[in-house]
Amino acid sequence: MSILIHTADGGCLNLEPRPEESLARTIVLSRLWHGVPLCSGLGKCGLCRVRFLSPAPAHTPEEARKLGPEALAQGWRLACLHPSEPCEVEVPAPVRSARAVRDLSPARGDFSLAVDLGTTSLHWAVLIDGKPVTMGQELNPQAGLGSEVMSRLAVAATAEGRLALRTLILDRLTDIAATAARDTGGSCLALAVSGNPAMTYILLGIPPDGLAAAPYALSYAGGDEQPLGAGLPPANIPPLLAPFVGADISAGLVAIEYDGAARYPFLLADMGTNGEFVLALSPKRRLVASVPLGPALEGVGLSFGRTAGPSTITGFRLTPQGLAPVRFEGDAAQGPPTAMTGTGYLSLAAILLRQGVLDRAGHFGPGSTPLAARLAARLTTLEGEPALALDDGLFLPASDLEEILKVKAAFNLAMSALLTEAGLSPSGLAAVHIAGALGEHVSLDDLETLGFLPPGLGARTIKAGNTSLKGTAKLVTDSRALAFARTLPDTITALDLTADPAFGDRFMQRMRFTHVD
Numbered sequence: 001m002s003i004l005i006h007t008a009d010g011g012c013l014n015l016e017p018r019p020e021e022s023l024a025r026t027i028v029l030s031r032l033w034h035g036v037p038l039c040s041g042l043g044k045c046g047l048c049r050v051r052f053l054s055p056a057p058a059h060t061p062e063e064a065r066k067l068g069p070e071a072l073a074q075g076w077r078l079a080c081l082h083p084s085e086p087c088e089v090e091v092p093a094p095v096r097s098a099r100a101v102r103d104l105s106p107a108r109g110d111f112s113l114a115v116d117l118g119t120t121s122l123h124w125a126v127l128i129d130g131k132p133v134t135m136g137q138e139l140n141p142q143a144g145l146g147s148e149v150m151s152r153l154a155v156a157a158t159a160e161g162r163l164a165l166r167t168l169i170l171d172r173l174t175d176i177a178a179t180a181a182r183d184t185g186g187s188c189l190a191l192a193v194s195g196n197p198a199m200t201y202i203l204l205g206i207p208p209d210g211l212a213a214a215p216y217a218l219s220y221a222g223g224d225e226q227p228l229g230a231g232l233p234p235a236n237i238p239p240l241l242a243p244f245v246g247a248d249i250s251a252g253l254v255a256i257e258y259d260g261a262a263r264y265p266f267l268l269a270d271m272g273t274n275g276e277f278v279l280a281l282s283p284k285r286r287l288v289a290s291v292p293l294g295p296a297l298e299g300v301g302l303s304f305g306r307t308a309g310p311s312t313i314t315g316f317r318l319t320p321q322g323l324a325p326v327r328f329e330g331d332a333a334q335g336p337p338t339a340m341t342g343t344g345y346l347s348l349a350a351i352l353l354r355q356g357v358l359d360r361a362g363h364f365g366p367g368s369t370p371l372a373a374r375l376a377a378r379l380t381t382l383e384g385e386p387a388l389a390l391d392d393g394l395f396l397p398a399s400d401l402e403e404i405l406k407v408k409a410a411f412n413l414a415m416s417a418l419l420t421e422a423g424l425s426p427s428g429l430a431a432v433h434i435a436g437a438l439g440e441h442v443s444l445d446d447l448e449t450l451g452f453l454p455p456g457l458g459a460r461t462i463k464a465g466n467t468s469l470k471g472t473a474k475l476v477t478d479s480r481a482l483a484f485a486r487t488l489p490d491t492i493t494a495l496d497l498t499a500d501p502a503f504g505d506r507f508m509q510r511m512r513f514t515h516v517d
């Protein structure tokens with residue numbers, strides 16, 4: 001008996017059951033859900049819904065909330081919550097995160113490829129003579145097999161899981177290089193890939209034992225070239241700096257410091273699914289720490305979240321008429337938006353907080369001005385929880401606000417732990433560089449309002465963009481930048497935040513939209 005899948009375009013797939021896995025994972029491995037921003041078993045996104053044509057399994061409480069009685073009665077279930085057992089299901093048309101590709105120059109010839117391999121997103125640049133000619137961003141194709149680092153590492157714990165994950169990313173990199181070769185008429189002569197240690201180990205097929213459980217340790221520390229396989233040149237891997245502070249941070253430091261313009265002490269906060277932080281005290285001394293932020297900032301795992309791309313809302317403005325959405329840059333806005341990015345969520349939460357429609361603890365409130373009352377009139381319930389209704393069928397449920405609050409608490413905790421270790425206060429920082437998923441589009445006012453940054457620090461904060469990609473592009477085309485990156489490990493002291501017995505208490509103190517030093 002197999003798993004028989006009927007697809008929306010009239011196709012039929014026969015898949016091998018794997019009862020030790022979820023049905024969603026089996027479908028992901030068939031690549032039918034390539035590019036779908038699944039929350040991977042959290043039961044939040046609803047993007048893994050399938051309709052059983054064979055008898056449906058008993059539903060879970062999450063499904064009752066997410067799908068409702070009518071859909072349950074029709075046989076709809078969330079495939080991430082059921083085992084991969086013989087069955088016949090219908091799979092609706094996948095809701096994919098769109099790839100965003102920008103052509104910047106018509107230059108032709110041999111090229112270098114720089115890749116920022118994030119847990120949730122993949123960013124890349126094709127460079128000719130050191131200048132980008134095409135840049136792209138898309139969902140990491142592995143995301144459907146685990147939405148954050150630890151669940152991805154759990155898949156990578158077996159040789160079979162590692163192979164599946166590695167194949168997904170290698171196939172995509174090979175594809176990007178082949179498309180660039182066709183477009184430029186040249187060959188890929190150099191490649192550099194920067195990712196956190198977990199993504200780097202998975203790319204290279206290295207068992208991630210030292211990353212999956214304490215005591216954490218790096219069995220491979222980067223800073224060399226590694227073969228990836230046919231169709232790709234060997235990959236330059238910048239140094240990994242600590243068990244959860246990776247080559248993406250080495251590349252980020254290249255972007256900020258290599259040209260000699262950095263002012264010390266500065267904080268580099270790379271806010272992706274894994275938050276990686278560097279407090280650079282001088283060119284010779286840097287403290288690093290990491291903290292899991294989860295995929296919320298990248299728009300994944302939130303009820304109406306999506307990675308940045310066409311048809312998404314990336315922010316909001318408050319007008320006398322109420323909330324006005326800001327659409328993804330370059331979005332032709334042909335139709336209504338279908339989702340919000342992490343910055344869209346932050347922007348909305350900051351507006352609600354300023355208007356008193358949200359309190360510091362993350363609860364909805366009535367607001368005190370006529371405009372606030374107009375916003376508060378949108379408060380309703382969704383799937384049994386308080387929510388703010390937006391236009392176009394989008395909502396901000398309380399559980400999504402809690403995810404944002406957890407990210408804020410983790411960010412705040414890492415920042416204050418590094419400053420305490422160095423004996424500095426926020427006012428002693430010359431600069432803060434915000435990088436990663438939020439690095440280009442987030443509003444610094446919003447970060448201050450929500451308590452990510454202490455009051456006043458926004459003025460010394462730089463939206464640094466994707467420093468990992470910028471630095472990777474530099475070191476794949478400039479051997480002196482590469483040499484600089486390789487000096488970084490000797491300057492690093494790593495803090496293990498989770499080893500602190502007070503970690504839980506400190507985290508809970510920061511579960512408010514107020515900065516705590």
Ligand code: FES
Binds near residue numbers: 024038040041045048
């Ligand atoms: S992957 Fe099943 S609800 Fe998100």
